[in-house]
Amino acid sequence: MALPVLAEENSAATRTPPVKEERAKMKERRDANIRKFFANMARRLENMISRLEQLAGRIESRLKKFEERGADVTGAREKLALARTKIVGAKEALAQAKGKLEGVLSSRNPKEAFKEVREGLVKGVAVKIREAHEALVVAVRELKNTRPSQY
């Protein structure tokens, strides 16, 4: 007579796992999703930063050629220097955000902790990338308007 009762208890225990275990699994899934979103976003930002660095290098190369031909490239050089400063800033801010992500995931109040990471990503990375891009556009525009004397 005792057997059926035991069997019922066991099956009930396997059907409803402890709440703690369920919560831990949910947190694991949530953390994995956030890491995935973050990694995708970071990869796109890094690609853009790398692209801007390459364009800055090409502009630098042209600036030198213009200078060799006697052109005044002071304005374009200033913009290029500004763009490079912004690019370095964006890289640093992205590295900081990456470092803070694990802290957010293990925080007692992750939503609140994420605000700081969000701020760093928006103001530190996205805005600086935009500013660097703008500075490069202006540098190229100035180069286009420059007429080397030895042409």
Add this chain to the structure above:
Amino acid sequence: MENTNTKIIILIALLVAVLAVAWFMFFRPEQADGPVDNLSTSDEVAAIEEDLNQSDLPDISEDLKAMEGELAP
């Protein structure tokens, strides 16, 4: 017979050498005078400008929303 063959080989070798020297003297310098840089400076500036215009700045708002959505209680 063997002596004749040797003479012919020497003659051919000399002819090849003379042609090679002539090619280096008359043709090679003209090619070297050609454009060192395939793209002229202004062409390259235009190409950079085009690349800059085609650079889509990454929009991270959707990624941030997705992450915040995951963090929502």
